[in-house]
Amino acid sequence: MQGKLLAAVDVGGTKIYTVIADQNNNILAKKRFRTPAAADPQSIITEIASSVLELLKNVKAEPEDLSAAGICVAGYYDWQRKILCNSPNLPQLNNLPLEEVIAKELGVPVLVENDANAAAVGETRFGAGKGFRDVIFVTVSTGIGSGLVLDGRLYRGSHGFSGEIGHMTVQPGGLLCGCGRHGCLETVSSGKAMARSAREAIKRGEKTVLAKAADRGGRITAAEVFAAAAEGDQVAAGILDDAIKYLGLCLVNTINLLNPAVIIVGGGVAEAGEVFFLPLQAILASDAMACTSDPVLLKKAELGAEAGVFGMLYLLKEHLRLCD
Protein backbone atom coordinates (compact mmCIF):
# COMPACT_ATOMS: atom_id res chain seq x y z
CA MET A 1 0.00 0.00 0.00
CA GLN A 2 3.08 2.24 0.23
CA GLY A 3 2.42 5.81 -0.89
CA LYS A 4 -1.09 4.98 -2.04
CA LEU A 5 -3.18 6.88 0.49
CA LEU A 6 -4.22 10.52 0.64
CA ALA A 7 -5.28 12.60 3.64
CA ALA A 8 -7.65 15.57 3.48
CA VAL A 9 -8.37 17.89 6.39
CA ASP A 10 -11.00 20.64 6.65
CA VAL A 11 -9.88 23.07 9.35
CA GLY A 12 -12.73 25.25 10.62
CA GLY A 13 -12.99 27.71 13.47
CA THR A 14 -14.87 25.26 15.70
CA LYS A 15 -14.35 21.81 14.13
CA ILE A 16 -11.65 19.92 12.25
CA TYR A 17 -12.60 17.08 9.89
CA THR A 18 -9.92 14.62 8.77
CA VAL A 19 -10.28 11.77 6.26
CA ILE A 20 -7.99 9.14 4.76
CA ALA A 21 -8.85 8.04 1.23
CA ASP A 22 -7.52 5.76 -1.45
CA GLN A 23 -6.71 7.10 -4.90
CA ASN A 24 -10.23 6.37 -6.14
CA ASN A 25 -11.63 8.85 -3.57
CA ASN A 26 -13.04 6.13 -1.33
CA ILE A 27 -13.02 7.41 2.24
CA LEU A 28 -11.44 4.68 4.38
CA ALA A 29 -11.53 6.46 7.76
CA LYS A 30 -12.71 9.78 9.13
CA LYS A 31 -12.60 11.80 12.32
CA ARG A 32 -14.35 14.99 13.39
CA PHE A 33 -13.08 16.83 16.45
CA ARG A 34 -13.14 20.23 18.12
CA THR A 35 -10.54 22.77 17.01
CA PRO A 36 -8.15 23.26 19.94
CA ALA A 37 -8.92 26.58 21.58
CA ALA A 38 -5.28 27.11 22.57
CA ALA A 39 -3.70 30.33 21.39
CA ASP A 40 -0.48 28.73 20.17
CA PRO A 41 -0.45 27.60 16.53
CA GLN A 42 1.67 24.51 17.25
CA SER A 43 -1.12 22.76 19.18
CA ILE A 44 -3.46 23.04 16.15
CA ILE A 45 -0.72 21.84 13.77
CA THR A 46 0.07 18.91 16.09
CA GLU A 47 -3.63 17.95 16.36
CA ILE A 48 -4.02 18.02 12.57
CA ALA A 49 -0.97 15.79 12.07
CA SER A 50 -1.98 13.45 14.93
CA SER A 51 -5.48 12.99 13.46
CA VAL A 52 -3.94 11.91 10.12
CA LEU A 53 -1.55 9.46 11.84
CA GLU A 54 -4.36 8.10 14.04
CA LEU A 55 -6.58 7.40 11.00
CA LEU A 56 -3.70 5.72 9.17
CA LYS A 57 -3.32 3.41 12.16
CA ASN A 58 -7.09 2.74 12.11
CA VAL A 59 -6.87 1.45 8.54
CA LYS A 60 -3.77 -0.58 9.47
CA ALA A 61 -1.52 1.59 7.33
CA GLU A 62 1.93 3.01 8.10
CA PRO A 63 2.94 6.68 7.82
CA GLU A 64 4.92 5.66 4.66
CA ASP A 65 1.63 4.62 3.03
CA LEU A 66 0.59 8.28 2.84
CA SER A 67 1.58 10.07 -0.36
CA ALA A 68 0.28 13.59 0.34
CA ALA A 69 -2.10 15.65 2.47
CA GLY A 70 -4.51 18.41 1.48
CA ILE A 71 -5.65 20.96 4.04
CA CYS A 72 -8.45 23.46 3.50
CA VAL A 73 -8.85 26.30 5.92
CA ALA A 74 -11.22 29.20 6.51
CA GLY A 75 -9.39 32.43 5.75
CA TYR A 76 -7.44 34.36 3.15
CA TYR A 77 -4.78 31.98 1.90
CA ASP A 78 -2.11 33.55 -0.31
CA TRP A 79 -1.62 30.92 -2.97
CA GLN A 80 1.52 32.63 -4.33
CA ARG A 81 3.36 33.16 -1.04
CA LYS A 82 1.88 29.99 0.51
CA ILE A 83 0.92 31.88 3.66
CA LEU A 84 -2.38 32.13 5.49
CA CYS A 85 -2.72 35.93 5.56
CA ASN A 86 -5.76 36.30 7.72
CA SER A 87 -8.12 33.76 9.23
CA PRO A 88 -10.78 35.57 11.30
CA ASN A 89 -11.80 32.34 13.07
CA LEU A 90 -8.28 30.94 13.53
CA PRO A 91 -6.07 33.99 14.11
CA GLN A 92 -3.47 31.71 15.72
CA LEU A 93 -2.58 30.46 12.25
CA ASN A 94 -2.16 33.93 10.68
CA ASN A 95 1.09 34.46 8.75
CA LEU A 96 2.08 30.80 9.02
CA PRO A 97 3.53 28.96 6.00
CA LEU A 98 1.00 26.16 6.59
CA GLU A 99 2.18 23.81 3.82
CA GLU A 100 5.72 23.90 5.14
CA VAL A 101 4.91 23.40 8.83
CA ILE A 102 2.42 20.56 8.28
CA ALA A 103 4.71 18.88 5.71
CA LYS A 104 7.43 18.89 8.38
CA GLU A 105 5.10 17.02 10.78
CA LEU A 106 3.82 14.46 8.28
CA GLY A 107 6.88 13.99 6.08
CA VAL A 108 4.82 14.19 2.84
CA PRO A 109 3.94 17.02 0.40
CA VAL A 110 1.09 19.19 1.68
CA LEU A 111 -1.30 21.34 -0.34
CA VAL A 112 -3.29 24.12 1.37
CA GLU A 113 -6.36 25.84 -0.07
CA ASN A 114 -9.12 28.19 1.08
CA ASP A 115 -12.10 26.14 2.34
CA ALA A 116 -14.74 27.63 0.01
CA ASN A 117 -12.43 27.09 -2.99
CA ALA A 118 -11.99 23.45 -1.95
CA ALA A 119 -15.76 23.02 -1.47
CA ALA A 120 -16.37 24.55 -4.93
CA VAL A 121 -14.07 21.92 -6.47
CA GLY A 122 -15.70 19.15 -4.40
CA GLU A 123 -19.23 20.09 -5.49
CA THR A 124 -18.11 20.52 -9.12
CA ARG A 125 -16.34 17.16 -9.37
CA PHE A 126 -18.47 14.97 -7.09
CA GLY A 127 -21.66 16.84 -6.21
CA ALA A 128 -24.29 19.16 -7.68
CA GLY A 129 -21.93 20.55 -10.35
CA LYS A 130 -20.84 17.20 -11.79
CA GLY A 131 -20.50 17.44 -15.55
CA PHE A 132 -20.34 21.27 -15.65
CA ARG A 133 -17.24 23.33 -16.47
CA ASP A 134 -18.36 26.77 -15.24
CA VAL A 135 -19.65 26.66 -11.70
CA ILE A 136 -20.21 29.29 -9.01
CA PHE A 137 -20.37 27.81 -5.51
CA VAL A 138 -21.75 29.89 -2.66
CA THR A 139 -22.11 28.79 0.94
CA VAL A 140 -24.46 30.83 3.11
CA SER A 141 -24.19 30.06 6.81
CA THR A 142 -22.74 32.17 9.65
CA GLY A 143 -20.74 33.94 6.94
CA ILE A 144 -20.86 33.80 3.12
CA GLY A 145 -18.07 32.03 1.25
CA SER A 146 -17.72 31.19 -2.40
CA GLY A 147 -15.47 29.63 -4.98
CA LEU A 148 -15.31 29.76 -8.77
CA VAL A 149 -14.62 26.88 -11.15
CA LEU A 150 -14.13 28.36 -14.60
CA ASP A 151 -13.48 26.37 -17.75
CA GLY A 152 -13.14 23.27 -15.57
CA ARG A 153 -10.49 24.62 -13.21
CA LEU A 154 -10.51 26.37 -9.85
CA TYR A 155 -10.06 30.09 -10.51
CA ARG A 156 -7.87 31.48 -7.73
CA GLY A 157 -7.13 34.95 -9.13
CA SER A 158 -3.64 36.43 -8.91
CA HIS A 159 -3.00 35.48 -5.26
CA GLY A 160 -5.77 33.07 -4.30
CA PHE A 161 -8.37 35.54 -3.02
CA SER A 162 -10.91 35.33 -5.86
CA GLY A 163 -14.59 34.54 -5.42
CA GLU A 164 -15.32 36.63 -2.35
CA ILE A 165 -18.99 37.16 -3.26
CA GLY A 166 -19.75 37.59 0.46
CA HIS A 167 -17.66 40.76 0.44
CA MET A 168 -19.26 42.43 -2.55
CA THR A 169 -20.50 45.84 -1.40
CA VAL A 170 -24.29 46.02 -1.44
CA GLN A 171 -24.86 48.92 0.96
CA PRO A 172 -22.12 51.57 0.63
CA GLY A 173 -21.36 52.94 4.10
CA GLY A 174 -23.45 50.16 5.67
CA LEU A 175 -22.67 47.94 8.63
CA LEU A 176 -19.11 47.03 9.53
CA CYS A 177 -18.14 43.61 8.15
CA GLY A 178 -15.65 41.10 9.59
CA CYS A 179 -13.34 41.98 6.67
CA GLY A 180 -12.99 45.54 8.00
CA ARG A 181 -15.08 47.13 5.24
CA HIS A 182 -18.67 48.36 5.32
CA GLY A 183 -21.91 47.15 3.71
CA CYS A 184 -20.71 43.76 2.41
CA LEU A 185 -23.28 41.13 1.34
CA GLU A 186 -22.28 39.17 4.45
CA THR A 187 -23.61 42.00 6.65
CA VAL A 188 -27.15 41.57 5.27
CA SER A 189 -27.57 38.03 3.89
CA SER A 190 -25.58 35.70 6.17
CA GLY A 191 -27.22 33.66 8.93
CA LYS A 192 -25.52 35.89 11.47
CA ALA A 193 -26.88 39.03 9.76
CA MET A 194 -30.45 37.65 9.68
CA ALA A 195 -30.27 36.81 13.39
CA ARG A 196 -28.93 40.29 14.13
CA SER A 197 -31.74 41.96 12.14
CA ALA A 198 -34.27 39.90 14.12
CA ARG A 199 -32.76 40.98 17.45
CA GLU A 200 -32.83 44.62 16.33
CA ALA A 201 -36.48 44.38 15.27
CA ILE A 202 -37.36 42.93 18.69
CA LYS A 203 -35.44 45.73 20.40
CA ARG A 204 -37.41 48.30 18.37
CA GLY A 205 -40.59 46.69 19.69
CA GLU A 206 -41.82 45.39 16.34
CA LYS A 207 -44.59 42.81 16.56
CA THR A 208 -43.09 39.40 15.82
CA VAL A 209 -43.30 35.83 17.16
CA LEU A 210 -39.52 35.94 17.40
CA ALA A 211 -39.91 38.16 20.48
CA LYS A 212 -41.40 35.21 22.37
CA ALA A 213 -38.31 33.09 21.73
CA ALA A 214 -36.14 35.98 22.88
CA ASP A 215 -38.30 36.38 26.03
CA ARG A 216 -37.75 32.73 26.86
CA GLY A 217 -34.03 33.52 26.81
CA GLY A 218 -33.54 31.58 23.58
CA ARG A 219 -30.92 32.53 21.03
CA ILE A 220 -32.43 33.81 17.78
CA THR A 221 -30.92 32.05 14.77
CA ALA A 222 -31.53 32.24 11.02
CA ALA A 223 -33.45 28.95 11.28
CA GLU A 224 -35.95 30.61 13.64
CA VAL A 225 -36.33 33.54 11.24
CA PHE A 226 -37.15 31.05 8.43
CA ALA A 227 -39.62 29.17 10.63
CA ALA A 228 -41.36 32.38 11.72
CA ALA A 229 -41.58 33.60 8.09
CA ALA A 230 -43.15 30.27 7.10
CA GLU A 231 -45.82 30.86 9.79
CA GLY A 232 -46.65 34.21 8.20
CA ASP A 233 -44.69 36.48 10.55
CA GLN A 234 -44.28 39.76 8.65
CA VAL A 235 -41.11 40.92 10.43
CA ALA A 236 -39.35 37.60 9.77
CA ALA A 237 -40.58 37.60 6.16
CA GLY A 238 -39.13 41.11 5.68
CA ILE A 239 -35.72 40.04 7.03
CA LEU A 240 -35.73 37.00 4.76
CA ASP A 241 -36.81 39.05 1.71
CA ASP A 242 -33.94 41.49 2.26
CA ALA A 243 -31.38 38.71 2.69
CA ILE A 244 -32.53 36.95 -0.50
CA LYS A 245 -32.81 40.24 -2.43
CA TYR A 246 -29.17 41.19 -1.79
CA LEU A 247 -27.85 37.67 -2.36
CA GLY A 248 -29.82 37.64 -5.64
CA LEU A 249 -28.33 41.02 -6.62
CA CYS A 250 -24.77 39.70 -6.16
CA LEU A 251 -25.54 36.48 -8.03
CA VAL A 252 -27.11 38.46 -10.90
CA ASN A 253 -23.93 40.57 -11.15
CA THR A 254 -21.82 37.41 -11.05
CA ILE A 255 -23.93 35.78 -13.79
CA ASN A 256 -23.56 38.88 -15.97
CA LEU A 257 -19.80 38.87 -15.39
CA LEU A 258 -18.98 35.17 -15.74
CA ASN A 259 -21.85 33.44 -17.58
CA PRO A 260 -21.76 30.28 -15.43
CA ALA A 261 -23.70 27.10 -16.26
CA VAL A 262 -24.72 26.45 -12.68
CA ILE A 263 -24.85 28.22 -9.34
CA ILE A 264 -24.65 25.89 -6.33
CA VAL A 265 -25.79 27.19 -2.97
CA GLY A 266 -24.91 25.35 0.22
CA GLY A 267 -24.52 26.09 3.91
CA GLY A 268 -27.00 26.13 6.79
CA VAL A 269 -29.24 28.83 5.24
CA ALA A 270 -29.73 26.79 2.04
CA GLU A 271 -31.22 24.04 4.24
CA ALA A 272 -34.35 26.22 4.49
CA GLY A 273 -35.31 24.75 1.08
CA GLU A 274 -37.95 26.19 -1.25
CA VAL A 275 -38.67 29.24 0.90
CA PHE A 276 -35.10 30.27 0.12
CA PHE A 277 -34.54 28.86 -3.38
CA LEU A 278 -37.81 29.84 -5.13
CA PRO A 279 -37.56 33.63 -4.57
CA LEU A 280 -33.82 33.49 -5.35
CA GLN A 281 -34.53 31.66 -8.61
CA ALA A 282 -37.17 34.28 -9.48
CA ILE A 283 -34.63 37.12 -8.99
CA LEU A 284 -32.06 35.41 -11.23
CA ALA A 285 -34.69 34.78 -13.92
CA SER A 286 -36.01 38.34 -13.90
CA ASP A 287 -32.88 40.42 -13.25
CA ALA A 288 -29.90 38.83 -15.00
CA MET A 289 -29.32 39.69 -18.65
CA ALA A 290 -31.71 37.43 -20.54
CA CYS A 291 -29.06 35.84 -22.73
CA THR A 292 -26.89 34.92 -19.72
CA SER A 293 -29.55 33.96 -17.18
CA ASP A 294 -31.66 31.66 -19.38
CA PRO A 295 -29.44 28.61 -19.15
CA VAL A 296 -28.23 29.12 -15.55
CA LEU A 297 -29.23 26.35 -13.17
CA LEU A 298 -29.64 27.13 -9.49
CA LYS A 299 -28.92 24.01 -7.44
CA LYS A 300 -28.65 23.06 -3.80
CA ALA A 301 -25.26 21.72 -2.74
CA GLU A 302 -25.15 17.93 -2.35
CA LEU A 303 -22.05 17.14 -0.32
CA GLY A 304 -22.68 19.21 2.82
CA ALA A 305 -19.73 19.13 5.21
CA GLU A 306 -17.92 16.63 2.95
CA ALA A 307 -17.43 19.13 0.07
CA GLY A 308 -14.13 20.55 1.37
CA VAL A 309 -12.35 17.22 1.86
CA PHE A 310 -13.55 15.86 -1.50
CA GLY A 311 -12.32 19.06 -3.15
CA MET A 312 -8.92 18.63 -1.49
CA LEU A 313 -8.69 15.01 -2.65
CA TYR A 314 -9.28 16.14 -6.23
CA LEU A 315 -6.85 19.08 -5.96
CA LEU A 316 -4.20 16.80 -4.45
CA LYS A 317 -4.48 14.37 -7.33
CA GLU A 318 -4.35 17.27 -9.80
CA HIS A 319 -1.28 18.56 -7.97
CA LEU A 320 0.38 15.15 -8.00
CA ARG A 321 -0.74 14.69 -11.64
CA LEU A 322 -2.83 11.64 -10.78
CA CYS A 323 -6.08 12.93 -12.35
CA ASP A 324 -7.66 10.96 -15.16
Ligand SMILES: [Zn+2]
Ligand atom coordinates in the same frame (compact mmCIF):
# COMPACT_ATOMS: atom_id res chain seq x y z
ZN1 LIG B 1 -16.73 42.09 4.10
